[in-house]
Amino acid sequence: MQVWWLLLPLSCLSLSTGLQKANKYEGYKIYEVTLKARSSPLQFAFSELSKNDSYYEVFSASGGQPARVMVHPQEQVNFVKLMDEHNANYEIVNRNVGLTLSRQFDTDRMLRNWFPYNGRLGTERYYSHGEINQFIEDLAKEYPRRVFVKTVGKSYEKRLMKTVTITNGDGRRNKNVILVDGGFHAREWISPAAVVYLISQLVDNLEENADLLKDYDWVILPVVNPDGYEYTQLSADTRMWRKTRKPSSDSCIGTDPNRNFDFHWNEEGASENPCDNTYAGSKAFSEPEALVVGDLIHSYADRGKMYLTLHSYGPYILYPWGWSEDLPETVDDLHEVAKAGYDAILEATGTEYVIGSSTLVLYVAAGASDDYAFNAGFSISFTMELPPGGTGFDPPASDIDHMVKETWVGIAAMARKVVTKYPLS
Structure with missing residues (x-):
């Protein structure tokens, strides 16, 4: 099994030109932000962002845990500005969600061919x-x-x-x-x-x-x-x-x-x-x-x-x-x-x-x-x-x-x- 996973990324790279297509998440980024307290102004800001799901999706935003939010390309400048206004510590954990999902989809399709159902689910x-x-x-x-x-x-x-x-x-x-x-x-x-x-x-x-x-x-x-x-x-x-x-x-x-x-x-x-x-x-x-x-x-x-x-x-x-x-x-x-x-x-x-x-x-x-x-x-x-x-x-x-x-x-x-x-x- 180790060999398969060693070769798989190379297979994806070799097929990426022919298989990867832009999708609805092309250019979306995921930011990870440190939230200091449940009642902080930044926590409230995240609650407001979650209501605008045309441009934002807040994956997690609980007090004391890093929050992740996926941001539409058109809103990324505004999001960074908001983080700077709150002196928030943040980092980009995914620079192109669309590309990640496309590669995963191609990988999953190949795996279905390699490991067909045989009476057991591995x-x-x-x-x-x-x-x-x-x-x-x-x-x-x-x-x-x-x-x-x-x-x-x-x-x-x-x-x-x-x-x-x-x-x-x-x-x-x-x-x-x-x-x-x-x-x-x-x-x-x-x-x-x-x-x-x-x-x-x-x-x-x-x-x-x-x-x-x-x-x-x-x-x-x-x-x-x-x-x-x-x-x-x-x-x-x-x-x-x-x-x-x-x-x-x-x-x-x-x-x-x-x-x-x-x-x-x-x-x-x-x-x-x-x-x-x-x-x-x-x-x-x-x-x-x-x-x-x-x-x-x-x-x-x-x-x-x-x-x-x-x-x-x-x-x-x-x-x-x-x-x-x-x-x-x-x-x-x-x-x-x-x-x-x-x-x-x-x-x-x-x-x-x-x-x-x-x-x-x-x-x-x-x-x-x-x-x-x-x-x-x-x-x-x-x-x-x-x-x-x-x-x-x-x-x-x-x-x-x-x-x-x-x-x-x-x-x-x-x-x-x-x-x-x-x-x-």
């Missing part, structure tokens, strides 16, 4: 929604007593949304449940990749993970937003799409499915503008994809002990609340489980996650799935934001292997803490 490349569905179907055929696939709904464009339930095969019913999902936001490809790796670990390494399956079943929905996920794989122009694909107005498409849940829906941190990336939808659960997740949460709420939704990018382990600065009464339990994941990852790879409530650590995000699951009865509910790669949301395929293995280390540690802390009644 870490050599990103896989389509159809390939992921086929993978879990094939697992169910191979392990008919341990793996069960169920179609739980359809997306707006009628793609089948399937869960895979993983057990140890002992046939016992009414075990506790860990519910996991990925792929809420279309461009966050590393999320479904991490979920697929998690599935493989639980299925293929039963002896090693017997403690995680003795009294617990795992129910996993690999891709919540299949329409958006497939759309991002069409071209470099569509790679940064975030939302669903159902028209939200006469001129705009899509809703942020992670602002569409019926718990403090359409409050702070969500937008009423159908064109915005954080558009909450016309009503709670207006998106069939969010409704599927909501139904899953309620289906397992009586047995569910941990809900985990994987996103990028962070690195963060976030717990409720996302709609308020208030903390749940059981915040110590939430923090204890999150700390187990933090410690395991830090020891294994040196990556340091940030732990805390969504609102206090990152930003206000009302109407999200983690708050909904926690309110529905899951004792532990987390959003895990994986580390950045590439321009932020687009780690190259060469990063998949180490990122998903690192993520599994944290998930397994948190699950072991949950299994110990919440034994089967």
Whole structure:
């Protein structure tokens, strides 16, 4: 595998003249800015910039962490002027987003030819929604007593949304449940990749993970937003799409499915503008994809002990609340489980996650799935934001292997803490 990745950049260079075409992100730059405090004037300026998404996209802007913002070529002079006015420390981390995305698209296309689906999903490349569905179907055929696939709904464009339930095969019913999902936001490809790796670990390494399956079943929905996920794989122009694909107005498409849940829906941190990336939808659960997740949460709420939704990018382990600065009464339990994941990852790879409530650590995000699951009865509910790669949301395929293995280390540690802390009644 090392040889492939040594040769791949040379292949891209040799093909760049014939394959690279200017796309909608040509000339866009990504700046990384140090924000000193949550309430600083610069933090407020970033909040205002995020409202002008025709020229700016603020990828991250949480207090104490570097903020990244993608800027349209026509606004770069004004942006630099704004940074200078605030005496901000900043650097350019990507000088041409369009060129980066075009090269990545060509690489991904070559990898699909080099590594066709063969019954297993490795870490050599990103896989389509159809390939992921086929993978879990094939697992169910191979392990008919341990793996069960169920179609739980359809997306707006009628793609089948399937869960895979993983057990140890002992046939016992009414075990506790860990519910996991990925792929809420279309461009966050590393999320479904991490979920697929998690599935493989639980299925293929039963002896090693017997403690995680003795009294617990795992129910996993690999891709919540299949329409958006497939759309991002069409071209470099569509790679940064975030939302669903159902028209939200006469001129705009899509809703942020992670602002569409019926718990403090359409409050702070969500937008009423159908064109915005954080558009909450016309009503709670207006998106069939969010409704599927909501139904899953309620289906397992009586047995569910941990809900985990994987996103990028962070690195963060976030717990409720996302709609308020208030903390749940059981915040110590939430923090204890999150700390187990933090410690395991830090020891294994040196990556340091940030732990805390969504609102206090990152930003206000009302109407999200983690708050909904926690309110529905899951004792532990987390959003895990994986580390950045590439321009932020687009780690190259060469990063998949180490990122998903690192993520599994944290998930397994948190699950072991949950299994110990919440034994089967």
